[in-house]
Amino acid sequence: MTLRVLPRRRVYRRRMTLTWWVKNPRYVNYILREASSAFLTVFAVLYIVQFALLAAGAGPYGRYLAFIKSPAWVALNVIILIFALIHTVSWMFLATAATPVRIGAHEAPSWALTISGLVIWLAISVGVGYVILRG
Amino acid sequence: MRFLERLEPLLWALFSAGGTIAALLLPVHVFLNNIAMPLGWFRPDDYDYTHAARLLGHPLVKAYLAVFLVPTLFHAAHRIKLLPHELVLPPSPGIATPIAYLIAAALAIAAVVVIVLAP
Amino acid sequence: MANDDIILRVERYDPERGPRPYAQSYRVPVRKGMMVLDALNYVRDELDSSLAFRWSCRMGICGSCGMMVNGMPKLTCQDPVDRYRVRAIRIAALDHFPVIRDLVSDISDFMEKLPNIQPWITRTEEKPLSAGEYLQTPEERALYANHAACINCMLCYAACPVYGLDERFLGPAAIALAHRYNLDSRDQGEALRAPYLSLSHSVWECTFVGECSEVCPKHVMPAESIQREKLRLALRWLLPRAAFRRRP
Numbered sequence: 001m002t003l004r005v006l007p008r009r010r011v012y013r014r015r016m017t018l019t020w021w022v023k024n025p026r027y028v029n030y031i032l033r034e035a036s037s038a039f040l041t042v043f044a045v046l047y048i049v050q051f052a053l054l055a056a057g058a059g060p061y062g063r064y065l066a067f068i069k070s071p072a073w074v075a076l077n078v079i080i081l082i083f084a085l086i087h088t089v090s091w092m093f094l095a096t097a098a099t100p101v102r103i104g105a106h107e108a109p110s111w112a113l114t115i116s117g118l119v120i121w122l123a124i125s126v127g128v129g130y131v132i133l134r135g
Numbered sequence: 136m137r138f139l140e141r142l143e144p145l146l147w148a149l150f151s152a153g154g155t156i157a158a159l160l161l162p163v164h165v166f167l168n169n170i171a172m173p174l175g176w177f178r179p180d181d182y183d184y185t186h187a188a189r190l191l192g193h194p195l196v197k198a199y200l201a202v203f204l205v206p207t208l209f210h211a212a213h214r215i216k217l218l219p220h221e222l223v224l225p226p227s228p229g230i231a232t233p234i235a236y237l238i239a240a241a242l243a244i245a246a247v248v249v250i251v252l253a254p
Numbered sequence: 255m256a257n258d259d260i261i262l263r264v265e266r267y268d269p270e271r272g273p274r275p276y277a278q279s280y281r282v283p284v285r286k287g288m289m290v291l292d293a294l295n296y297v298r299d300e301l302d303s304s305l306a307f308r309w310s311c312r313m314g315i316c317g318s319c320g321m322m323v324n325g326m327p328k329l330t331c332q333d334p335v336d337r338y339r340v341r342a343i344r345i346a347a348l349d350h351f352p353v354i355r356d357l358v359s360d361i362s363d364f365m366e367k368l369p370n371i372q373p374w375i376t377r378t379e380e381k382p383l384s385a386g387e388y389l390q391t392p393e394e395r396a397l398y399a400n401h402a403a404c405i406n407c408m409l410c411y412a413a414c415p416v417y418g419l420d421e422r423f424l425g426p427a428a429i430a431l432a433h434r435y436n437l438d439s440r441d442q443g444e445a446l447r448a449p450y451l452s453l454s455h456s457v458w459e460c461t462f463v464g465e466c467s468e469v470c471p472k473h474v475m476p477a478e479s480i481q482r483e484k485l486r487l488a489l490r491w492l493l494p495r496a497a498f499r500r501r502p
């Protein structure tokens with residue numbers, strides 16, 4: 001089936017450019033959320049290095065503990081934390097919109113699911129934090 | 136590429152699982168392990184080699200860290216593979232996709248190896 | 255000039271004139287309750303009969319007057335001019351579609367893709383006529399009702415960067431319609447739609463930007479529909495076939 005009205009060369013096409021996402025705050029939000037994945041990977045790499053040094057013994061791990069006191073390390077991890085929070089909050093909106101939860105005949109409103117997700121996140125964070133600090 | 140296309144449902148399931156796991160677990164780990172601990176906000180002597188080794192020595196902690204890091208890496212790869220394309224930059228998704236998943240797989244293997252070996 | 259005049263800054267395109275679009279401004283006196291489409295009709299009736307744009311019903315149901323208004327996809331018949339506090343309103347043809355002339359887009363790409371998702375009730379077993387119609391309870395209808403409100407206005411395609419970056423993407427409205435029929439208790443076509451929805455440039459291409467649902471004038475929620483189709487397809491792939499017995 002062909003419904004082409006004009007040959008392609010007679011039409012005009014507006015193309016997207018590098019900065020297409022700047023014009024709409026929701027697109028900015030989207031790009032930040034997608035970019036968070038890069039910082040998730042950086043965090044995983046830092047953890048892998050930390051565990052590798054832990055496996056190497058008390059000497060290398062002591063040098064790691066000395067190194068992480070540098071301001072550059074803290075600055076990098078503050079950025080990672082910001083993107084981690086962007087990921088957490090945006091994910092609670094995405095996941096609850098994508099997953100239908102039915103209570104009886106009605107679908108649970110997604111804002112209620114998002115709030116539940118954030119509450120679960122806080123509870124899990126407290127639990128994990130307790131194990132890291134006291135375990 | 137054909138191979139990866141057929142795996143799309145599996146890769147998406149891994150992406151979703153990793154996204155949920157990372158959303159729930161990542162901020163507290165970054166905050167405590169990478170910010171609060173270097174700055175000495177919580178009892179500084181807790182973070183010496185013996186404390187870390189005792190934690191990592193527990194098989195449940197090892198399993199937990201593997202379940203945390205491996206899906207997180209595949210979640211991230213699923214988004215990173217499209218970032219250049221979305222910013223109208225090279226490489227194309229056809230090239231970026233296998234590279235992103237290969238890096239994620241390599242890092243996942245490295246993560247599992249160091250988690251098993253540590254301390 | 256009257257103080258409540260507005261300026262319409264229209265991106266025009268004429269293939270006879272050259273390969274690039276050009277801007278033209280019109281001064282339009284504002285009437286109470288005036289929509290952007292009313293302003294365009296004023297231009298065509300009173301100022302410039304050569305301005306080309308599509309419209310029909312003027313009440314948000316025919317879906318033909320979608321345009322970019324100040325950079326956002328809008329159904330112009332439902333977009334009041336007084337919403338825009340600026341004096342000059344920028345109007346252009348919908349993003350991501352080839353422009354035929356002025357504000358008229360070529361949406362044949364969507365029209366060609368649409369039949370592939372079989373947007374109609376598909377039965378694998380037909381009941382005999384004597385058995386009567388396929389009945390549906392209000393609860394069963396409520397499951398898909400909001401997804402069924404699509405008027406094919408293409409605002410979601412204009413809002414979708416995935417489609418803008420690669421027009422092979424099946425796109426929001428088409429997948430939302432597939433979802434609508436998959437949710438319909440009278441339909442048995444999910445297994446027939448699944449292979450097409452699993453192809454490359456279909457549901458897996460969507461990255462849940464979510465803007466399609468934001469701009470939809472009928473609250474069809476294409477973005478959410480697509481994620482739910484992903485979930486159904488992933489479960490279909492991961493779980494044994496027995497879990498997907500056809501509906502009676």
